[in-house]
Amino acid sequence: MERPSYLSKYLFDWEVLEIFLEGKSSLDTAHFVGPINTMKEAGDFLKGYGFNPDDPVLMAELFGNFQEALQFIKRYFLKEGTPLGLDLKIPPAIFMITDVCELFVMASSDEKDVEKKMWAEIILKVLHTIVHVDRDWRSSYFSVIQTQIFDRFYKHIFRNSKDQLYVAVKKNSSERIPLVDFSSKSRKSRDSVILKLLHKADNVAEELFDRVGVRFITKSSFDNLRLIKFFLDNNIVIPQNIKPSRSINTIFDLEKLRNSFGELVKEAEKENYDEEVFTQKMEEMAKDCHLDEKNFPKNIHSSKAYRSIQFTGRHLIRYKNPFFEEFNELRQVARGDEGSTLAQKVLAMDISLISRDVRFFFPYEVQIVDEKNQQSNTKGEASHQEYKKAQQVTSLIRLFRPLMELKGLKVDDLIVD
Structure with missing residues (x-):
């Protein structure tokens, strides 16, 4: 029995519906693009995406992104570039492409070579990510962004005569919070941005919140709390501009801390503690209110041993148009x-239509950790290298799973010491 011709009008791509209705990422679909059988159809898709296929400059830029995608894949996902990579080679036919439209046709047409189709899909997903990184409009203002965000913190960080760091309102202030170290993350490397986007569900550059960041290493757990209060009291970080879903605390059991602090205040009033005694007891209390590992927030790439306070603020950037x-x-x-x-x-x-000023909010990440926890964080599984390896493996599996299944490769094969 023949299928009625009208049915073709009502055939749904169920994976695409999952993107629209259930929040699935296009990077997690079996087919990154729908059926594209001709160069014209590929050009029509690019028009909808935002590229004019008749503009030679734009198409040259896109081809450059395609070449970068090939090199990125070799560098991070294949044995020739990394010990974590797969022992596979990109098919020669991919390197013969002279027009990105050919890649779309290869990925979605009735290509008999299934492996080649899968490679085209993988490359398109990486290409898509690179395109978003390249066309984040805020990158044009990045030097201004860095200056305005970092200045909020830099102007309160000083060194004493013994070259010891501290945070204070002014250099000669008596109220100081000692620091073991302070560092700023001025900009993620391009590869780091691409790799991070490849493992995130929200695969767009606007959703990266740690391109600009600062890290404070304090002397003690109590100083972690003092530092947060300092940020609040001096309007350095505005709590109303903190992104709630980005706040992570793996140091304090806040409920226990709140209750213990209430009891300590009553005790201080009753016993008439002086400030020195009170702060000593606060130090002890802060140590005693550490969060149990079983209550850590879930991050598949972070070690259970990693302890820190992290939050993401947003700063209103003002760019004066020269x-x-x-x-x-x-x-x-x-x-x-x-x-x-x-x-x-x-x-x-x-x-x-010429703006005198451009104003927009830009996110920045603050990380606070005390000296003892920082020493633990840099050991074993908690190290940053392990974190980056986990991201890399997750991205690899996300992109290559269908091809790995076709080739009989297992996830366990990716684990290296």
Whole structure:
């Protein structure tokens, strides 16, 4: 019995519906793009994506992204570039591509070579990620972003005569919070950004919250709390601008800390403690209120041994448009020579769409950890290298799972000492 011809109008791509209705990432679909059988169909898809296939400059940029995707895959996911990689080779046909539209056709047409189709899918997913990284509009303002965010913290960090770091309102302030170390993350490397996006469900550059960050290593657990209070009291971090889902605490059992602190305050009032005694008892209390590992928030890439406080704030960036000021100066000159054709054209230009300032919120990450926990964090499974390896393996499996199943490769084969 023949299938009625009208049914073709009602055939749904159920994986695509999962993207629309259930939050599935396109990187987790078996087929990254729908059926594209011709170069014209590939061009139509690119138009919808935002690229004009008739623009040679844009297509050259996209081809450059394609070449970068190939090198990235070799560097992070194949044995030729990393011990964690798969013992596979990119098919020669991929390297013969001269137009990215060919890659779309290869990935979704009735290609008999299943392995080649899978490779095309993998490369498209990495290419898609790189395209988003390259076209994050905020990257144009990155130097301004770094300066304005870091200055909020830098102006409160000083060194004493013994070269010891501390946080204070002013250099000569008597109220100080000693630091073991302070560091700033000025910018993630390009590869780190791509790798992070490849393992995130939200595979877009706007969802990276740790491109700019600062880390404070304090002397004690109690100083962790003092530092947060310092940020609050001096409006360095605005709590209303903290992204709730990004706050992670693996140091304190906050409920226990709150109850213990209430009891300590009553005890201090009753026993008439001086400040020195009170702070000593606060130090002891903070140590006693550490969070049990079984209550740690879940992060598949973080070790259970990793203890820190992390939160993501948003700072309102103000970018003064230098063109606006320069153009205004040009208009002043033109007013002195209104008889010339050039001056008339300059004065007739509509400047209403030229912004004097550009203002937008940009996220930054703050990490606070005390010296003892930091020493533990740098050992064994808790090290940053282990964290990065976990990200790398997760990204690899996410992209290559269908091909691994086809080739009979197991996840366990990726684990290296």
